[in-house]
Amino acid sequence: MFQPIGDQGRAALVERRIADAIMGGVLHAGERLPAETDLAQSFGVAPATAREALLALRERGLITTRRGRHGGSFVADTADPTTFALDALAATSRVALRDAATHYATITAAAVELAARRADPSEIALIRHRLERVDPADPIGWRRASDDAQIELSALSQSARLTREQMRLQAELSPLFALADREPERRTATRERFWALLDAVERGDPTTAVDLSRAAVRDAVEWLIDLRESLGAS
Template sequence: MESLTTPTGAIPAALSSTDSTGPGARQPHRLHGALFQSIGDEGRAELVERRLVEAIHRGHLHAGERLPSESELARSFGVAPVTVREALLTLRSRGLIVTRRGRNGGSFVVEDADPLVFARQALAENSRLALRDMAAHYAAITTAAVRLAARRADPTETQRVLARMERLDELDPDQQRRLLDDVQVELASLSQSARLTREQMRLQAEFSPYLRLAAADAAALRRQAEALTDIIGAVEAGDPDDAGRRTEELIHDVIDTLIQLQSSPESSR
C-alpha cells in the first residue's frame, strides 16, 4: 500500500476504494461493499480505536504517517467527530500515535510502530492453546468462505484475483504482505456472504501479524503466496473440497511455524 496521506490529508488507503497495490486499480465490487459499511449505530470510540489499531498493526498505517483529520475519519467511519476524538485520545495514551501542533501538525503514527514487533510480543504472550484456538476460529471462517466462494464465484471474479497475485513480484515485502491479506478477504467476498466477509476482514486484521511473522523472509512469503494461489485456483475450478483442504493446510503450517518460533530462544528478543 502506498502512502496513506497526501499533502491535503486523504482518506486512508485502507478505507478508500482505490487498490493499494497499483494506481488506478479498483477493489472487487463485492469487497468494496463490505469494506465501506459504516460503523453506524455501533459507532463507539472502541470500534474506531480497534480499526485504527488494526491498521497500524497490519502496516496499513506506517510509522511516521499522518492520519487523516478527525472530520475525514468521522466521515469515513460514519461516526461523530467526538467519537473519533475519543478514540485518538486512547491511541495517544497507548503510545501508538502522537499529536503535533502547527501548520503541518496532526496525529501521526509513532516512529517505532512495527507490525513484527507487535507480532513477536503477541506470540510471547499467548499460550500454544490460545494460538491453536485462534487458528481454529480463523480456519473455520476462512474455510467456510472459500468453500462457498468455490460454489458461487464467477470465473471472471477469480481471474481478477489471480491477476493481482501475478503482480506480487512487482511489490516490496510490506506491499506483498498487504496484498496477500487483501486477496484473502477478496476470496471471502466471492462467497457473496456479507456476514462471512465482514468476519473475515476482522479476523484477517487479527491474524495478519502472525502470518507476517511466520513468513518473515522472502522464501516463506513466497510459499504462503503459492499456497494462496492454489486456493484461488481451487475456487476458480469450483472445487470447494480442495479449496477448503488447501486453506486448512496453509493455516496449520502457519501455526506450526509460530509454535516453533515460540519455542526458540530468539523469540524472546
Template sequence: MPTPPKTEPSAGVPSRLRNAVFQSVADEGKAALVERRLRVAINRGVLQAGERLPPESELAKSLGVSPVTVREALVLLRQRGLVTTKRGRGGGSFVTAGADPASHAADELASISRTALRDLAAHYFAVTGGCLELAAHRAAPSEVEAIRARLTTFSDAVPSDRLVQSTPAQWRHVADDVVVELCALGQSVRLTKEQMRVQSELSPLLGLLAVDDAERESQRSEILGLVDDVARGDAAGARETLRATVSDIVERLEAKRRSLLER
C-alpha cells in the first residue's frame, strides 16, 4: 500500500497553538528581568533609599543568573537613576538616596499603554481569582480570621476617619501582605508564586492612588470583601468580588494616567 502523505498545516490558516510553540521563549533578556525585579522592589519601598544591595556575586547566586547578567541589570538601574555604584573600600551598589518610589511609579503609569494596563489587570484577575477560589475551598476559619486581624489591627492603629495617616508605602505593604497571605491559603505553590509576582507589579500603581484618604479606605474595603467571601467558603462570590474590584481599579488607574499625561 502507498505510504500516506504527511499532514501539513493548512496554508494560510495559522494555528495559534502552533505559533505559540515557536514563539520566543523569553520576550525579555535575563538582565531586563533582573532589572525589573529590583526596580519593582525599589518602587514598592522594599529596597529603601540609601540601602546597599548585596554584592554582585550574591545577587547572581540568589537570582540564579550569571554575574554578567547582574552587572547588565545594574547598568539599566543606574540609567534610570535608581541605583548608584561606588568603587573601592566601602563601595558597592546603593539605592539612590533621592529615589522617590512614587515618582518612578508615576512615570511607569504615564508610559504604560491603555491596552497594557488592561492586560496587566486581566493577568492579575486570572491568577488572583484562581488563588481565592482555592482558598475558599481549603482555608481554615482560624487562618482567615488571622488575616482579617491584620487589617483590623492596622485600622485600630490609625483612626478610621484618617486611615491615610500612615504613608502610602506603609499601607501598600499591609495591603499586599494581606492579599498574598489570603491567596496562599489556596495551598498552590505555583499560583501563589505567580500571584506574588503580579501583585508586586501592580502594587506601585495602586500606591499612586493610595495617597487619597477615600481611595485608601476603598482599597481596604475591597480587600475585606474578599476576606469575607473566603471566610464563607464562597468561591464564586470571591471571583465576582475580585472582578468588580479589578474593574474599579482599572478605571481609577486610567483616570490617574490621564491626569498625569495632562500635566
C-alpha cells in the first residue's frame, strides 16, 4: 500500500531481465550477481525494488544467497535453462498448467484486442521489423524477441495494468514455451502464427487477433502437457 507509485511493476521487470539472462545463457551457473545497491543503480530503481526482484528469483530457484565475506547472490548451479524448465514442467500438475494457460490466454487476448483497436499500423511495422532481424535458426534469440514483441503488443493496448500482468506472466511461462522452441518445426509454426497475429492487429481486426492468440496458447499448453506426460509426471 505504501510502496512508491513509481516503482510499481519495476521489480517484475528487473526479475524478468535477470531471469532472461540466466535462461538465455548470458549469466552462467555459479556466477555472482552485483550487490543490491549496484543492481538498483544499474536498473535505475530503488534498492527495495532490486531486493524484491532478487527474492522472486530465489523463490524460482534461479539464484542462491551465500553469507559471509565472499557472500552475495549467485546464479544457482541448477539454473540450466532446459533442465530448469523441464523440472518445473514435471512439477506442475496438468490442472495448474491449464489454469496458468487460461490466465495467460485471458490477459493476452484482452491486450491484443485493445491493441487491434488502438495501435497505429506503423507501431506494428516496427515490431515486425525487429522480429525479422532474428535468426530463425536461433531458438534463444527467437524466444527473447517473441517475448519482447508480446509485451510490446500489450503496451499498444494502452493499458498499464494489462502490460504489467503480461510482463509477469511472460517471465513465468516463457521458460516453458522455450521448450517447444528447440524443435525447428514448432518454432517455424509459432513464428508464422505470430506473424498472422501482427497482421490482424495491424489491420484493426480484434476478433481474428483474439482467436489467433487463444489458439496459440491452446496449442502450446497441449504440447506441454504431452511433453510433461512423456517425462513420466503423474
